[in-house]
Amino acid sequence: MKTAVVICPGRGTYNKAELGYLAQHFPDAALLAKFDAQRAAAGQETLIALDSAERFSGIKHTRGDNASGLIYAATLGDYLGIDRDQVEVVAVTGNSMGWYSALACAGALSPENGFKVANTMGTLMQESLIGGQLVYPFLDDDWRPDPARRGALLALVDNIDRREGHVLRLSIALGGMLVLAGDAPGLAAFEAEAEPIQGRFPMRLGNHAAFHTELQEPVAQRGRERLPADLFGQPAVPMIDGRGAVWWPHASDTASLRDYTLGEQVTQTYDFTRAVEVAAREFAPDLFIITGPGTTLGGAVAQSLILANWRGMGSKDDFRALQDETGLLVAMGMPDQRSKVAKRDWP
Known part of the structure; x- marks a missing residue:
């Protein structure tokens, strides 16, 4: 048996190629x-209807009030x-x-309370849609760490701020x-x-707000008003959060867990x-399993391991050799990789 850290993707991962993902892969119709x-x-279109639509609609499927539920369920x-x-x-991390x-x-x-949290927060983000996000790379094609370039970009960000x-x-x-928000x-x-890089960066992200910035405090406050403390319990599996902190089974303060989730x-x-680095160093898994939907998070995981110099990896070629x-x-x-860790799919 192999050990694994499971990594859950975020927004932007349910796209045209993922239409029908729940119908193909979700194991529990009830x-x-x-x-x-x-x-x-809540007067919202069902996930089944969204997932079984005749065609993908960027305007509809990527909205926070729809995308969050679809991605959570697929994950x-x-x-x-x-x-x-x-x-x-x-x-587990995400x-x-x-x-x-x-x-x-x-x-x-x-599962039901997790859906309530994800769907509620996605809906609140969409209703407010405060600010926006863009992405910009600081690694070259070979993925060799370049702290000086990263530092210069963050200095520009600070200057603008x-x-x-x-x-x-x-x-x-x-x-x-670097995912920037403002x-x-x-x-x-x-x-x-x-x-400008590669003819596409800096790249704005559609239907994304200024996530993970103080601009979202009104959303966080509304989330705390709607999502009570009794939704949260002890994890059965260790969790690594967005600071790299580990929440351990039987040893987590559930009030603090809620405060972090709906606050910081x-x-x-x-x-x-940092979360991936801690997952690698603390748990040294045989595998990193990235759940669906989508296939876009693999590069970020690989790059995070390279930046941590895990198992001596220092470039894209090093990662490919280890992979x-x-x-x-x-x-x-990815169907060929899914088959290595998943039970059969359900019709």
């Missing part, structure tokens, strides 16, 4: 119906589909809203990518002053890179 009962009660369904006769899950999914996967939230009428912060440390003047200033996690930088040798990274959104 549980999915419970999620949809919550959405129906949890994949987690439930892991073959526990072959894989021992030793820890990227950004993937933290809500991680809470449910680890048992700190029930200190200007009157501008807000710009590091939202997510995402491997070799208000319209802050984002526009970075776009004007950062060197919403309004402060989410250090996914070819060990199959270290398993993305459940």
